[in-house]
Amino acid sequence: MALSFELLTEPKPVGPRRGRITTRHGTIETPVFMPVGTQATVKTLTPRDLQEVGAEIILSNTYHLYLRPGEDLVAEAGGLHSFMSWGRPILTDSGGFQVFSLAGLRKITEEGVEFRSHLDGSKHFLSPERAIQVENALGADIIMCFDECIPYPADYQYAKDSTARTSRWAARCKRAHQRPEEQALFGIVQGGMYKDLRKRSAEELVELDFPGYAVGGLSVGEPKGLMLELLENTTPFLPVDKPRYLMGVGSLDYVVEGIDRGIDMFDCVLPTRMARHGTAFTSQGRVVVKNAEYARDFSPLDPECDCYVCQNFSRAYLRHLFAAREFTGLRLLSYHNLYFLLAVMKEIRRSIEAGQFKEVKKKYSSYR
Amino acid sequence: MALSFELLTEPKPVGPRRGRITTRHGTIETPVFMPVGTQATVKTLTPRDLQEVGAEIILSNTYHLYLRPGEDLVAEAGGLHSFMSWGRPILTDSGGFQVFSLAGLRKITEEGVEFRSHLDGSKHFLSPERAIQVENALGADIIMCFDECIPYPADYQYAKDSTARTSRWAARCKRAHQRPEEQALFGIVQGGMYKDLRKRSAEELVELDFPGYAVGGLSVGEPKGLMLELLENTTPFLPVDKPRYLMGVGSLDYVVEGIDRGIDMFDCVLPTRMARHGTAFTSQGRVVVKNAEYARDFSPLDPECDCYVCQNFSRAYLRHLFAAREFTGLRLLSYHNLYFLLAVMKEIRRSIEAGQFKEVKKKYSSYR
Numbered sequence: 091m092a093l094s095f096e097l098l099t100e101p102k103p104v105g106p107r108r109g110r111i112t113t114r115h116g117t118i119e120t121p122v123f124m125p126v127g128t129q130a131t132v133k134t135l136t137p138r139d140l141q142e143v144g145a146e147i148i149l150s151n152t153y154h155l156y157l158r159p160g161e162d163l164v165a166e167a168g169g170l171h172s173f174m175s176w177g178r179p180i181l182t183d184s185g186g187f188q189v190f191s192l193a194g195l196r197k198i199t200e201e202g203v204e205f206r207s208h209l210d211g212s213k214h215f216l217s218p219e220r221a222i223q224v225e226n227a228l229g230a231d232i233i234m235c236f237d238e239c240i241p242y243p244a245d246y247q248y249a250k251d252s253t254a255r256t257s258r259w260a261a262r263c264k265r266a267h268q269r270p271e272e273q274a275l276f277g278i279v280q281g282g283m284y285k286d287l288r289k290r291s292a293e294e295l296v297e298l299d300f301p302g303y304a305v306g307g308l309s310v311g312e313p314k315g316l317m318l319e320l321l322e323n324t325t326p327f328l329p330v331d332k333p334r335y336l337m338g339v340g341s342l343d344y345v346v347e348g349i350d351r352g353i354d355m356f357d358c359v360l361p362t363r364m365a366r367h368g369t370a371f372t373s374q375g376r377v378v379v380k381n382a383e384y385a386r387d388f389s390p391l392d393p394e395c396d397c398y399v400c401q402n403f404s405r406a407y408l409r410h411l412f413a414a415r416e417f418t419g420l421r422l423l424s425y426h427n428l429y430f431l432l433a434v435m436k437e438i439r440r441s442i443e444a445g446q447f448k449e450v451k452k453k454y455s456s457y458r
Numbered sequence: 459m460a461l462s463f464e465l466l467t468e469p470k471p472v473g474p475r476r477g478r479i480t481t482r483h484g485t486i487e488t489p490v491f492m493p494v495g496t497q498a499t500v501k502t503l504t505p506r507d508l509q510e511v512g513a514e515i516i517l518s519n520t521y522h523l524y525l526r527p528g529e530d531l532v533a534e535a536g537g538l539h540s541f542m543s544w545g546r547p548i549l550t551d552s553g554g555f556q557v558f559s560l561a562g563l564r565k566i567t568e569e570g571v572e573f574r575s576h577l578d579g580s581k582h583f584l585s586p587e588r589a590i591q592v593e594n595a596l597g598a599d600i601i602m603c604f605d606e607c608i609p610y611p612a613d614y615q616y617a618k619d620s621t622a623r624t625s626r627w628a629a630r631c632k633r634a635h636q637r638p639e640e641q642a643l644f645g646i647v648q649g650g651m652y653k654d655l656r657k658r659s660a661e662e663l664v665e666l667d668f669p670g671y672a673v674g675g676l677s678v679g680e681p682k683g684l685m686l687e688l689l690e691n692t693t694p695f696l697p698v699d700k701p702r703y704l705m706g707v708g709s710l711d712y713v714v715e716g717i718d719r720g721i722d723m724f725d726c727v728l729p730t731r732m733a734r735h736g737t738a739f740t741s742q743g744r745v746v747v748k749n750a751e752y753a754r755d756f757s758p759l760d761p762e763c764d765c766y767v768c769q770n771f772s773r774a775y776l777r778h779l780f781a782a783r784e785f786t787g788l789r790l791l792s793y794h795n796l797y798f799l800l801a802v803m804k805e806i807r808r809s810i811e812a813g814q815f816k817e818v819k820k821k822y823s824s825y826r
Contacts, residue, residue, distance in 0.1 A: 129778075129779075129782040129784055130775070130778065131779060131784050131786045133784065133785060133786070134785045134786060134789070135786065136766075136786065136789070136790070137770070138766065154782075158778070158781060158782055159753065159774070159778045159781070159782075163753065163754060163774065163778075166754060166756070167756055167772065167774060167775070168756075173772075173774075173775055173778075174775065175770040175771055175775070385527065385531065386531060386534060388534070388535055388536075398504075398506065402505070402543040403543055404535065404541075406527070406531065406535060406541075407498070407535070407541055407542060407543070410497075410498065410526070410527045410531075410541075411497075411499060413526060413527070414497040414522075414526055414527075416497055416499050416501065417501060417502045417785050417788060417789070418499045418501070418502060418503065418504065420785060421502070421504070421785070421789065422504070
């Protein structure tokens with residue numbers, strides 16, 4: 091079997107859960123945050139860095155790897171793990187999100203999506219079958235169904251039609267999947283901003299019996315309250331004993347809300363993207379270290395952090411690296427931000443084990 | 459004493475030498491190559507990387523640090539070692555080379571050089587006294603006199619006047635130096651492309667009795683044969699028992715020639731700059747790994763190299779990182795290139811100890 095999931099806390103339909111996912115490339119303690127390595131590298135970092143910051147699984151993007159260097163090349167290298175020298179679990183998305191984000195450059199039919207590459211304008215076609223073929227070639231441990239991420243806002247009829255198509259596509263993905271013993275294929279719940287469609291989507295996917303389920307199309311611009319309400323109308327319809335993944339969410343204030351509603355997995359470019367823009371996550375909140383106010387601040391980024399960056403460099407030095415446009419600055423902040431976020435995830439897991447999640451949630455529910 | 463130098467091979471006026479420099483931040487085995495960390499960071503790398511690749515001393519640029527973040531800020535941080543978290547030896551140049559490279563933006567008088575910042579056009583003035591004041595604030599183990607690097611070509615009269623001024627400036631630098639017990643001030647031989655001026659410059663500087671001597675103003679565009687001839691007319695006039703540093707030279711074919719003429723220290727941006735442009739140094743010569751020909755080359759950058767990069771990544775992966783414009787690529791190649799060059803320096807040191815430098819020199823004398 092490609093994946094097994096063990097719940098370490100009492101199985102409940104909702105509420106925070108502590109679990110363990112086992113794949114052929116190792117185990118993942120949940121709730122987990124997955125750093126994003128879009129182009130087969132988490133920007134500025136190496137696999138060794140990722141191990142050091144405590145990453146147990148990373149995400150890579152099928153759309154990008156399909157276009158460059160191409161899934162056949164990755165397969166020839168022995169698959170994504172071998173190509174990028176990351177021996178632990180990997181999840182690939184299906185390319186759906188990226189393709190549907192190419193507004194104006196794409197055409198959707200029942201068969202699939204025709205689109206133009208953002209790199210060179212060349213024409214391409216992804217269908218459920220083709221997406222799974224690419225994901226099979228890349229060889230990640232967890233792969234995702236090809237779905238449509240419904241734009242926000244979208245009217246009811248559009249959302250209903252799209253969600254129904256996503257369910258039909260999910261069935262096609264499952265049939266197309268060639269490596270079910272090595273790669274676990276997750277279904278993706280859509281439904282736009284409509285509670286009844288969310289419920290129906292969840293039920294239709296559960297009917298198809300996937301080894302895990304994702305919640306897609308949330309945190310796309312809607313108010314936080316609406317998002318949480320929709321989440322509450324989704325997770326209760328998913329099986330208790332399968333991992334649940336809230337796609338594209340990694341802001342701590344959302345992560346703790348997701349965990350409270352039974353989510354096990356998260357991913358987001360936020361920590362590394364913010365880092366490259368000079369913003370650090372710390373136990374005292376965000377620190378925009380590139381700002382002039384830190385020019386003579388010789389204290390560490392986060393006095394409570396024991397990462398390589400905080401043990402060795404001052405805010406003043408990091409600020410200097412940003413002012414001088416030195417790559418090393420992007421790298422050090424990326425390292426720290428992931429270390430910080432993954433340390434918080436550890437804290438959260440411990441708190442769930444101890445039955446004290448509520449307090450940790452409070453601590454981070456307004457983290458900015 | 460700020461610096462001591464021990465010769466491990468027979469003291470001869472010329473020929474390859476094996477030595478050991480001791481500073482307050484540790485020892486340096488010579489001949490040594492010093493990676494360049496212009497803005498208080500070796501581009502894309504961390505101090506930990508530098509330790510791993512085997513760097514024993516690094517160079518940083520006074521001109522750049524004077525402009526940004528300013529020497530007072532670095533001093534406030536506890537000096538350059540503390541600011542950049544590098545506990546081993548550091549050498550700073552004087553800013554002379556950079557200031558004189560600002561053609562059109564500078565005015566030279568006996569007193570010093572007025573110039574405009576390349577960053578914002580603001581007016582600045584560096585004199586021997588001011589340069590040493592900045593270097594004293596930065597706190598490197600080895601600091602350099604403020605000299606004029608004579609442009610190539612330059613007529614005899616210009617070279618003669620400039621070289622005489624460099625000697626007068628060297629005397630002023632020595633008088634201005636406030637931390638002789640902690641920082642060793644090296645003199646810099648100039649003389650342009652004229653043998654008699656090189657000899658005179660060396661003699662005048664030796665008269666001032668520095669703890670080490672650099673040869674400046676070579677490898678600035680002149681033919682290799684001329685450069686070697688000038689070097690042969692310089693090192694014999696320098697004391698045998700003091701370290702000798704050939705500034706700005708780091709190409710292996712030049713390094714072995716320098717060592718053969720009694721040089722102990724080298725620095726150059728070449729290995730890291732080439733890396734950022736996608737070219738790797740390997741035991742098989744240069745590999746322009748960003749080229750399409752490596753797209754499906756799943757062998758390591760250098761099959762004979764045991765560095766982190768060669769042990770973990772293929773040429774195809776590195777090529778992908780460059781094609782996808784991922785910082786990680788710049789970083790991995792910078793790491794490898796320094797590792798490679800510093801490993802060759804080790805090989806060279808062993809060969810000198812074993813009396814077999816000639817063979818190693820032959821191996822690298824046409825390295826491209």
